[in-house]
Amino acid sequence: MMEVTSISEGIIIDHVPAGTALKVLNYLRIDPTTASIALIMNTTSNRYGSKDIIKIQNAPDVDLDVLGLIAPNATVDIVKDSRIVAKKRPRLPQKVTNVLSCVNPRCVTSTEHGIDQIFRLTNPETGEYRCLYCDEAAEL
Amino acid sequence: MAERIPPDSQFDNLNGRSVVTLDDVSTSQISYLLRKARFISNHLPEVSQAAAGKILATLFYEPSTRTRLSFETAMLRLGGHVIGFSSAQNASVSKGESISDTVKTVSNYADVVAIRHPKEGAALVAAHAASIPVINAGDGGHMHPTQTLADLATLQSRFGRITDLTVGLCGDLTFGRTVHSLIETLCRFGNVRFILISPKELRTPQYVLDRITASESCSYEEVSDLTSVIGDLDALYMTRVQKERFFNEDDYLRLRDTYILDMEKLALAKPTMAVLHPLPRVTEISTDVDNDPRAAYFEQVRNGMLMRMALMSSVVGITLPGFAEDRPQEVQA
Ligand SMILES: [Zn+2]
Numbered sequence: 200m201m202e203v204t205s206i207s208e209g210i211i212i213d214h215v216p217a218g219t220a221l222k223v224l225n226y227l228r229i230d231p232t233t234a235s236i237a238l239i240m241n242t243t244s245n246r247y248g249s250k251d252i253i254k255i256q257n258a259p260d261v262d263l264d265v266l267g268l269i270a271p272n273a274t275v276d277i278v279k280d281s282r283i284v285a286k287k288r289p290r291l292p293q294k295v296t297n298v299l300s301c302v303n304p305r306c307v308t309s310t311e312h313g314i315d316q317i318f319r320l321t322n323p324e325t326g327e328y329r330c331l332y333c334d335e336a337a338e339l
Numbered sequence: 340m341a342e343r344i345p346p347d348s349q350f351d352n353l354n355g356r357s358v359v360t361l362d363d364v365s366t367s368q369i370s371y372l373l374r375k376a377r378f379i380s381n382h383l384p385e386v387s388q389a390a391a392g393k394i395l396a397t398l399f400y401e402p403s404t405r406t407r408l409s410f411e412t413a414m415l416r417l418g419g420h421v422i423g424f425s426s427a428q429n430a431s432v433s434k435g436e437s438i439s440d441t442v443k444t445v446s447n448y449a450d451v452v453a454i455r456h457p458k459e460g461a462a463l464v465a466a467h468a469a470s471i472p473v474i475n476a477g478d479g480g481h482m483h484p485t486q487t488l489a490d491l492a493t494l495q496s497r498f499g500r501i502t503d504l505t506v507g508l509c510g511d512l513t514f515g516r517t518v519h520s521l522i523e524t525l526c527r528f529g530n531v532r533f534i535l536i537s538p539k540e541l542r543t544p545q546y547v548l549d550r551i552t553a554s555e556s557c558s559y560e561e562v563s564d565l566t567s568v569i570g571d572l573d574a575l576y577m578t579r580v581q582k583e584r585f586f587n588e589d590d591y592l593r594l595r596d597t598y599i600l601d602m603e604k605l606a607l608a609k610p611t612m613a614v615l616h617p618l619p620r621v622t623e624i625s626t627d628v629d630n631d632p633r634a635a636y637f638e639q640v641r642n643g644m645l646m647r648m649a650l651m652s653s654v655v656g657i658t659l660p661g662f663a664e665d666r667p668q669e670v671q672a
Contacts, residue, residue: 305479307458311438314464332460333481 264292390417397423439468489643510578
């Protein structure tokens with residue numbers, strides 16, 4: 200692991216819900232065993248009491264839709280030449296494809312091969328997603 | 340005299356469209372289908388060749404003779420033809436063919452598909468794969484839009500309207516998806532008071548109650564005793580209380596009779612009340628009720644066929660001789 204305080208090129212994902220940094224990396228398909236990552240977990244946040252921070256050196260573009268799904272209140276800082284050059288906020292995507300799997304054993308996605316696993320946003324206030332096919336609620 | 344159609348209805352056309360859930364059909368389209376079904380009912384000979392040369396494929400991956408006969412009769416009564424299979428055993432699916440591949444194949448043969456499948460969401464998979472309209476004929480207890488259309492048509496024919504009604508729903512309100520679909524659709528039209536009659540074990544799910552609350556003009560009341568409310572009802576929708584829903588036999592036996600409609604309970608109802616049931620019935624409506632003019636459940640079967648005729652003629656884009664396509668939205672009984 201690198202020095203925690205700074206990265207020169209990459210991204211900082213801040214305001215990640217406390218204790219969920221590894222889960223977020225998993226959803227973003229970033230492999231913590233190969234990527235150059237600093238994790239700060241359960242640190243104090245003015246906004247939420249406690250949070251995780253993820254710093255990724257030389258990060259590829261993160262999928263803001265996927266981040267919005269798993270950590271809608273997170274922020275993304277883009278770092279170049281050791282300076283934050285842009286800030287991005289994830290949004291709740293209307294639809295996520297092949298990120299979540301349906302857990303309903305009666306769902307057609309359990310038997311029909313070759314179809315995408317699609318979840319749609321059914322309640323923007325609660326961030327509830329449901330399977331496009333069977334309407335089962337997503338388990339994040 | 341014909342009123343002008345609202346401006347949005349120029350986009351409001353079912354031609355070429357699939358119907359997987361009733362969310363795919365606007366309220367003005369539902370009103371249109373109700374009006375069309377009423378027309379068909381009074382003009383069966385005139386429409387008997389309207390779909391000549393059209394082919395319906397009934398892809399039934401699980402047996403449901405009742406629904407399949409209704410779809411097939413509907414197409415035959417429009418002068419069309421029917422192909423298909425009635426269980427997965429005699430279909431290529433037993434060799435492991437996907438729904439998508441089967442439907443893509445059938446798209447080359449037929450003009451419209453009615454699909455029944457035990458898996459939830461199967462009809463949506465079919466609709467995505469097909470190049471012809473797909474109608475969901477039931478996907479594993481998930482959605483069954485033409486059943487709800489039959490229910491609405493029955494209310495329409497009995498009352499001349501599907502709003503301003505007190506509708507009692509009785510029995511299994513937890514697992515009965517036909518009940519949920521009917522409630523949700525009536526809420527889209529508004530002005531319905533729901534009386535939800537069930538044992539506490541089989542109450543209406545919260546999301547359905549929330550849907551009623553979200554509709555400003557609709558309201559509900561939850562009760563456990565049919566006799567105490569039957570006199571208030573315009574319509575009573577009966578469902579089966581299944582033994583396997585209960586933890587023990589005693590509860591089932593104790594509760595079962597409370598939710599059986601017999602002549603004694605019917606005597607407390609309004610003379611104009613309509614009794615609906617999605618059928619098949621087991622014991623929840625005693626057979627002597629059948630001869631009472633309030634029994635509407637066999638009419639419901641006929642209305643199901645009429646609505647399937649209305650829907651299929653619309654999605655395949657044929658016109659019915661004598662039917663005014665752009666007449667006003669409201670329907671007459
Ligand atoms: Zn599903």
